[in-house]
Every structure is written in structure tokens, then in C-alpha cells.
Amino acid sequence: MTADLSVARICADAATGLAIGGHWSAGSTGARFAVEDPATGATVAEVASASVADAQDAADASARAFASWRTVAPERRADLLWRAHDLMLEHSDVLADLIVLEMGKARREAVGEVLYSAAYLRCYAELAPHAGGRTGPGPGGSGRMITTRGPVGPCVAVTPWNYPLAMPARKLAPALAAGCTTTIKPAEQTPLSVIALQRILEAAGLPPGVVNVLPTADPDPVTRVLIADERTRKLSFTGSTAVGKLLAARAAERVLRVSLELGGNAPLIVFADADLDRAVEGALEAKLRNVGEACTAANRIYVERAAIDEFSDRLAARMEALKVGPGSDPEAELGPMIDAEQRARVVGLVDDAVSGGARVVCGGGALPGPGYFFAPTLLRDVPDDARVLHEEIFGPLAAVRPFDGEADAVAQANATEYGLVAFLFTSDVDRALRVADALETGMVALNQGRVSNANAPFGGVKASGYGREGGVEGLDDYLATKYLAVAVEPAPEAGIGATPE
Ligand code: NAD
Numbered sequence: 001m002t003a004d005l006s007v008a009r010i011c012a013d014a015a016t017g018l019a020i021g022g023h024w025s026a027g028s029t030g031a032r033f034a035v036e037d038p039a040t041g042a043t044v045a046e047v048a049s050a051s052v053a054d055a056q057d058a059a060d061a062s063a064r065a066f067a068s069w070r071t072v073a074p075e076r077r078a079d080l081l082w083r084a085h086d087l088m089l090e091h092s093d094v095l096a097d098l099i100v101l102e103m104g105k106a107r108r109e110a111v112g113e114v115l116y117s118a119a120y121l122r123c124y125a126e127l128a129p130h131a132g133g134r135t136g137p138g139p140g141g142s143g144r145m146i147t148t149r150g151p152v153g154p155c156v157a158v159t160p161w162n163y164p165l166a167m168p169a170r171k172l173a174p175a176l177a178a179g180c181t182t183t184i185k186p187a188e189q190t191p192l193s194v195i196a197l198q199r200i201l202e203a204a205g206l207p208p209g210v211v212n213v214l215p216t217a218d219p220d221p222v223t224r225v226l227i228a229d230e231r232t233r234k235l236s237f238t239g240s241t242a243v244g245k246l247l248a249a250r251a252a253e254r255v256l257r258v259s260l261e262l263g264g265n266a267p268l269i270v271f272a273d274a275d276l277d278r279a280v281e282g283a284l285e286a287k288l289r290n291v292g293e294a295c296t297a298a299n300r301i302y303v304e305r306a307a308i309d310e311f312s313d314r315l316a317a318r319m320e321a322l323k324v325g326p327g328s329d330p331e332a333e334l335g336p337m338i339d340a341e342q343r344a345r346v347v348g349l350v351d352d353a354v355s356g357g358a359r360v361v362c363g364g365g366a367l368p369g370p371g372y373f374f375a376p377t378l379l380r381d382v383p384d385d386a387r388v389l390h391e392e393i394f395g396p397l398a399a400v401r402p403f404d405g406e407a408d409a410v411a412q413a414n415a416t417e418y419g420l421v422a423f424l425f426t427s428d429v430d431r432a433l434r435v436a437d438a439l440e441t442g443m444v445a446l447n448q449g450r451v452s453n454a455n456a457p458f459g460g461v462k463a464s465g466y467g468r469e470g471g472v473e474g475l476d477d478y479l480a481t482k483y484l485a486v487a488v489e490p491a492p493e494a495g496i497g498a499t500p501e
Pocket of ligand 1 (some may be wrong): 158159160161162163167185186187188219220221223238239240241243244246247260261262263264294295296392394420464
């Protein structure tokens with residue numbers, strides 16, 4: 001078992017980067033699109049771009065492969081995931097370099113992403129033989145009720161650019177464990193990590209067609225074909241709420257199972273009784289992980305009035321001290337943003353807040369290029385209607401606002417259409433549990449700046465989506481329950497099993 005992986009090889013082979021039915025190709029049209037290094041703006045690879053004809057081929061391959069993959073013993077599916085896990089760790093340096101190259105994050109965060117991705121392979125290798133089901137007596141006492149859980153069917157996965165390896169791993173691992181096949185369409189900005197992941201799965205023994213990879217410059221028509229195919233049974237989407245709504249509406253036409261991991265606008269709440277050291281470090285991590293380009297990023301920081309000056313000064317000092325630079329620089333703690341468009345959007349959020357009266361405590365805007373660097377920025381005195389409080393920021397910018405008491409903190413935190421995660425810092429256990437209950441989010445992190453791990457159910461409520469990824473809940477999303485009603489005839493002797501079911 002070996003995977004011949006190097007950054008140069010993945011970049012060169014990207015021109016034949018469509019994996020359909022076990023074959024790599026340049027696609028039916030030969031069209032390509034460029035992948036850029038966000039630290040320099042230079043093109044690093046030309047990637048094959050899938051057409052609607054390729055999408056149809058992938059749907060065929062996925063459906064064909066499903067017929068046999070669903071019958072493969074769960075333990076054998078687990079074996080594949082274990083081998084892929086080991087290969088991923090063996091090639092963690094190459095994978096981290098690829099993530100840095102196409103997405104820009106600091107290398108140590110890229111290494112963290114590889115480990116996080118491998119953890120999903122491990123989690124679902126362990127869970128593959130535990131699809132479960134239950135048995136019990138019928139309500140009349142004589143029959144039996146048996147439920148089994150089997151794979152939903154061929155799936156379509158659409159993933160974003162911010163975690164180019166982890167988001168695909170988080171979808172493919174439970175799908176493989178459950179016995180589903182998948183056609184995955186990565187984000188245009190970051191297809192290289194998925195191509196590398198497919199190479200790893202192949203080296204681990206992936207049968208042809210069980211996973212198909214469709215990079216494309218034209219996601220709308222390609223995903224339309226995949227969703228419309230009558231054999232597709234599930235759509236799993238991670239990305240913006242706007243695109244999630246669009247794809248969910250299309251999936252509804254086909255009554256597909258849908259999982260949506262969408263945008264966030266996380267509040268981070270600091271009570272005056274909190275350990276401020278932990279709160280500052282937690283806020284730094286929750287805000288600036290992944291250059292702030294994370295769905296879980298703390299956008300809105302609410303601090304109890306008595307602590308707001310000290311907290312803001314300390315957080316600003318930590319933010320200013322961070323070294324911003326290319327992800328490939330081992331000293332860099334914060335890489336570039338993904339592209340010029342995202343950076344301009346965040347500049348616009350700062351300008352909007354400042355024009356409404358906000359004060360810049362540190363940072364303030366774009367840094368000189370090449371590359372799309374942005375100074376970590378903290379705002380205070382942000383007006384209620386500032387866009388920065390209502391839109392997903394997706395960059396290294398945060399707004400600090402005061403609150404007075406629990407009810408005010410909860411009201412401000414919940415004043416958003418999003419509901420993915422909230423961060424809460426307090427040393428009062430009763431308060432922690434009360435406030436956690438009152439927050440309208442799928443996840444709450446208490447006294448820490450991170451929430452996700454492969455064994456936990458990751459996901460949101462409200463406009464942040466539905467469905468869960470990670471842990472047993474993540475496997476559930478790829479399984480369908482079948483109920484078998486078993487008749488047990490009563491014994492001929494009177495009185496035994498009186499009511500047949
Ligand atoms: P995006 O919605 O623009 O793109 C996501 C994916 O959808 C990409 O693969 C893209 O090619 C595809 N896409 C875009 N338009 C499409 C269309 N019309 N038809 C079909 N496919 C289309 O999001 P993004 O900018 O890549 O990623 C950032 C977003 O992802 C943020 O909102 C972030 O919060 C969210 N995100 C959520 C989670 C989570 O788990 N909740 C995790 C990571 C990122």
C-alpha cells in the first residue's frame with residue numbers, strides 16, 4: 001500500500017484531475033481552470049473542468065458502484081478507512097503543503113487540518129460496523145419488530161474552499177462507512193487537496209466509482225445534473241447559506257435527503273466573572289483560526305461592561321503581535337485571505353462600521369501585497385446597524401460590544417439569522433448552563449475557543465443549516481432505516497400468543 005504523492009505531481013496531474021469510475025481524465029471538453037496561490041496571486045495549477053457530460057458519467061459510475069459497495073462487509077469498509085487514515089498521516093507533509101499552496105493558511109494550521117481530517121477517517125473506521133438497528137416484540141406481544149439501517153444510496157457532496165481537505169474527509173468518511181457512493185465537487189479555489197485525498201483512497205483500495213471527483217469552473221450546471229439524476233439519494237452541502245438554499249430547493253424537487261452545513265455569525269460572550277486569560281486566548285483562537293475564514297469564527301464579541309476595557313486592550317495587544325505572512329513561512333501565524341474579492345468585502349465591512357462611528361482598536365485593513373493579506377482588526381463602539389454585526393465576516397476582523405447581564409447577552413447573541421456555534425466564558429457553572437440552554441445555536445463552546453472534533457456532532461440551527469457531521473450522528477445522516485414487521489402465529493394450544501401480528 002503506497003500513494004505516490006508530491007505537491008509537484010498533484011499540480012501537474014491536475015490537468016487530468018477528473019476521477020470518474022476509477023479513471024482519471026481531462027474531461028469531455030478538455031477545459032481547464034486556474035488555481036491560485038493566495039500568498040502570491042500566482043497560478044499554481046491548471047485543473048480539468050468537468051462538464052455536464054462528465055457529471056452524467058459520474059452519476060452513472062456512482063450508481064453502478066453502489067450496487068456492489070453496499071454489499072461489502074462493514075468490516076472491509078472499515079479496513080479501507082483505516083488504510084486511508086494511515087496513508088494520510090504518512091503523507092501529512094505533502095497534504096499540509098498543498099493546503100497552504102491553494103488555500104493560504106499558516107502551515108501549522110494546515111498540519112492541524114490534516115490531523116483533523118485523519119480523525120474523521122479513524123472515527124468512521126471505528127463506527128462502520130456499528131450501523132445498528134433494533135429488535136423488539138410487536139405491541140400485541142407475539143410478533144417481532146426488526147429494524148436495520150442501510151446506506152441511503154448514491155450521494156452528491158459539494159464542499160467549500162476554507163477547509164479543502166477536512167470538509168471532503170468529513171463527508172466521504174461517513175459515506176464510505178455507511179456503504180454509500182459519492183460524487184464530490186470541490187470548490188473552484190481549492191480542488192488540489194481533494195485530488196490528493198482521492199489518490200490516498202485509491203491507494204487504500206477504493207473500488208472504481210465509489211468516490212468520483214469533479215472539479216469544475218461551472219458548478220451550477222454540473223451540480224444540477226448530479227442532483228437531478230434519478231438514482232441520487234442524498235445531497236451533502238457545506239458552504240454559504242445563499243448557495244445552500246438554492247441547492248436545497250433543487251434537492252427538494254427530488255425529495256433527496258439533505259445535509260446543510262452553512263454560514264455562521266458566532267457570538268463570543270465574556271462575563272466579568274470569567275478567567276480573562278482564558279477568555280482572551282479563546283477569543284484569539286475563535287476569531288483568528290483559519291484567518292477568520294471559518295464558519296465557526298467568532299464574529300461578534302460581547303463583553304460584560306465591567307470587563308470590556310481590559311479584555312479589549314489585551315485582545316488587541318495579542319492580535320497586533322501576530323506575525324502575518326505567507327503560510328509557507330514557518331514563523332507565520334496568520335496567512336493571506338483567499339482572494340481579492342473576499343478581502344475587498346472585509347475592507348467594506350470595516351469602512352461601513354467606521355462610517356457609522358466605530359473605532360478601530362487595532363489593524364484596520366488590507367496589507368501590501370503580493371497576496372491578499374489583511375491586518376487582524378478589532379473594532380469597538382460599533383453601531384447596531386453596522387453590517388459587521390449582521391453578515392458573516394469570513395476574515396480577521398471582530399467587533400467588541402458591551403452587555404449588561406445575562407438576558408442582554410443572550411438577546412444580543414441571538415439577534416442573527418445564523419445559529420451554528422456560540423462561545424461562552426464564565427466561571428459560574430449555573431450561569432454557563434443557563435446561558436448555553438438559551439443560545440439558539442447547534443453548538444456551544446464553554447471556556448474554550450474551539451468546538452469541533454471528529455467524534456462530536458458538528459452542525460447548526462436556523463440559517464446555519466441542518467444535519468450533523470462527526471460522531472454517530474454523522475453516520476446517521478448516511479443511513480436509512482428499514483423496518484421489518486414479523487408475524488408470529490400463535491401456538492395451536494389455547495392461550496399462547498393470543499393476538500397474531
Ligand atoms: P460557497 O457557497 O460560495 O461555495 C461552496 C460550494 O458551492 C463550492 O464548491 C462552490 O463551487 C459551490 N457553488 C457555488 N455556487 C453554486 C451554484 N450556483 N450551484 C452549485 N454549486 C455552487 O461558499 P464558499 O465561499 O466556498 O465557502 C464559505 C462558506 O462556507 C461560508 O459561508 C462558511 O461559513 C461556509 N462553511 C460552513 C461550514 C459548516 O460546517 N457550517 C464549514 C465550512 C464553511
